[in-house]
Amino acid sequence: MTTAKTPADEAEARAIQDVLRHRVVLAEPGPPPGRGLVAGVDVAYDDARDLVAAAAVVLDAATLEVVEEATAVGRVSFPYVPGLLAFRELPTVLEALGALTAAPGLVVCDGYGLAHPRGFGLACHLGVVTGLPAIGVAKNPFTFTADEPGPRRGDATALRSADGTEVGRALRTQDGIKPVYVSVGHRVSLENACAHTLALSPRFRIPETTRHADSLCRRALGEAS
């Protein structure tokens, strides 16, 4: 089972990111959409009890049916700091991923990848640590900006940082519905990341992977003692 070191403070966390960021692989297109196994991960918190529950759900990319589920529960080990989300979420997420029998060809994260202050968001971190292709699909633009995409499912615009660099894409997954924000994590191209996101969202704004993981980790948190 994979583990993750918890930094002592924010400065150490940023230093870790600055080292690991060099291990991100961007030259691979990643697995083709609509085939193989795709995993979704998410976490839920109970600050009162200091608990965090993570879920990893594996779907058949062709049918979007659930193939396997795993959960893990732990103590909250790092506060929420914008830009350092991975240190709060990954320890428990990696534990859930490690409990899987199936080997997914792609992991979809609830958050960002390259769209990050130091170019090393949650999806990059998870990808580098596990070696698995990973992408980030976020519900908000964070500190980035994007023009409004066209109104139809599949319409997209560039998500840019303040200096104009394209760090991801605002992607409409349903007609007339607010877009999601896709960015590359590890070993997947941006084009392919968007294609995967669309393939995983045939009916709702949020990918089925994330929807399943979200409900599962909430359930696990509720059942935790």
Add this chain to the structure above:
DNA sequence: GCGACAG
């Protein structure tokens, strides 16, 4: 210097 800011 202050505020904003993925989940």
Add this chain to the structure above:
DNA sequence: ATCTTGTCGC
């Protein structure tokens, strides 16, 4: 993230 039932609509 989380606080939170019923209700409006397809």
